[in-house]
Amino acid sequence: KAGVTQTPRYLIKTRGQQVTLSCSPISGHRSVSWYQQTPGQGLQFLFEYFSETQRNKGNFPGRFSGRQFSNSRSEMNVSTLELGDSALYLCASSRTSGGAYEQYFGPGTRLTVT
Amino acid sequence: AQTVTQSQPEMSVQEAETVTLSCTYDTSESDYYLFWYKQPPSRQMILVIRQEAYKQQNATENRFSVNFQKAAKSFSLKISDSQLGDAAMYFCAYRSNNQGGKLIFGQGTELSVKP
Numbered sequence: 001k002a003g004v005t006q007t008p009r010y011l012i013k014t015r016g017q018q019v020t021l022s023c024s025p026i027s028g029h030r031s032v033s034w035y036q037q038t039p040g041q042g043l044q045f046l047f048e049y050f051s052e053t054q055r056n057k058g059n060f061p062g063r064f065s066g067r068q069f070s071n072s073r074s075e076m077n078v079s080t081l082e083l084g085d086s087a088l089y090l091c092a093s094s095r096t097s098g099g100a101y102e103q104y105f106g107p108g109t110r111l112t113v114t
Numbered sequence: 115a116q117t118v119t120q121s122q123p124e125m126s127v128q129e130a131e132t133v134t135l136s137c138t139y140d141t142s143e144s145d146y147y148l149f150w151y152k153q154p155p156s157r158q159m160i161l162v163i164r165q166e167a168y169k170q171q172n173a174t175e176n177r178f179s180v181n182f183q184k185a186a187k188s189f190s191l192k193i194s195d196s197q198l199g200d201a202a203m204y205f206c207a208y209r210s211n212n213q214g215g216k217l218i219f220g221q222g223t224e225l226s227v228k229p
Contacts, residue, residue: 033215043205043219055214088157097214100147100166105159 002026004093004106012112018079021109025072025093031055032074033103034066037088046089049074050097078111086113116141118208120220127196128228134181135191135223137206145211148182148189153222154202162204165189193225201227 005024013019025032034046045058049068066076072093078085088110092103117140127133139148150162165173165182172180177197181190193200206220 031215033217035217035219042221043217045216045218048215050214056216058216090159092159092215092217094215098209098211102161102164103215103217104161105151108157 004091004104006089006091006106006109008109009107010110010112012114013081014114015081015083017081018077019081019111020075020077021089021091021111023074023076023091023093023106025074025091026104029093029095029104030072031094031097031101031103032068032072033092033094034074034076035090035092036060037090037108038086043090046076048097055097081113083113085111087111116143116146116208116210116218118206118218118220120206120223122223123221124224124226126226126228127193127200129196129198131196132192132194133196133225135193135204135206135225137189137191137220139187139189139206139208141187141208141210143210143212147209147211148180149207149209149217150178150180150189150191151205151207151219152200152202153205159205163191196227198227198229201225 031050033048047057048055068074088108090108092105094103095101148165177194207217
């Protein structure tokens with residue numbers, strides 16, 4: 001069974017630009033969560049999508065948005081990039097939202113904003 | 115709001131020895147899950163072990179076991195017979211049973227294993 005995949009793996013953008021990251025969950029998984037990992041703030045929850053609906057949202061500005069498609073693939077978008085958005089972005093998929101189900105993480109997308 | 119605290123930024127253990135990583139959390143909820151994740155240099159997060167709050171019995175997975183003290187809100191990870199491949203960043207995480215898949219992570223403990 002294929003694991004969670006994230007594309008692209010590495011990305012370099014300029015301040016002010018926007019970026020879209022993609023996450024393909026494990027087959028049969030309907031929940032996708034996104035996290036930002038930085039040396040200063042650690043791992044922070046961005047949002048979760050389940051069955052194409054945003055289930056939960058973390059404390060991030062409106063520049064961060066996401067969506068989920070009918071095949072459960074998810075994208076997150078960051079507009080008007082700032083230097084502080086440089087981070088490793090991880091997504092995790094689960095069969096359903098919450099409960100006893102385990103979450104499986106992808107390899108991450110390393111975003112560098114210059 | 116729930117918080118997770120890992121007070122040991124770095125730990126070191128000799129190969130084949132035992133090491134314990136500490137984690138405390140704060141919550142007013144009674145229904146939740148606790149996890150330990152491992153993140154090696156590849157950055158791939160790997161689930162090590164999971165504990166359901168309603169279970170009194172401590173979870174074990176091969177060489178990994180936890181000491182779950184619900185009243186003290188403590189959740190430590192014990193690694194027995196440490197191996198070189200155990201070297202990684204370890205994160206303690208909390209998940210409420212009424213907030214979907216949202217994980218709240220501690221700051222992490224960097225574990226090094228000496229041959």
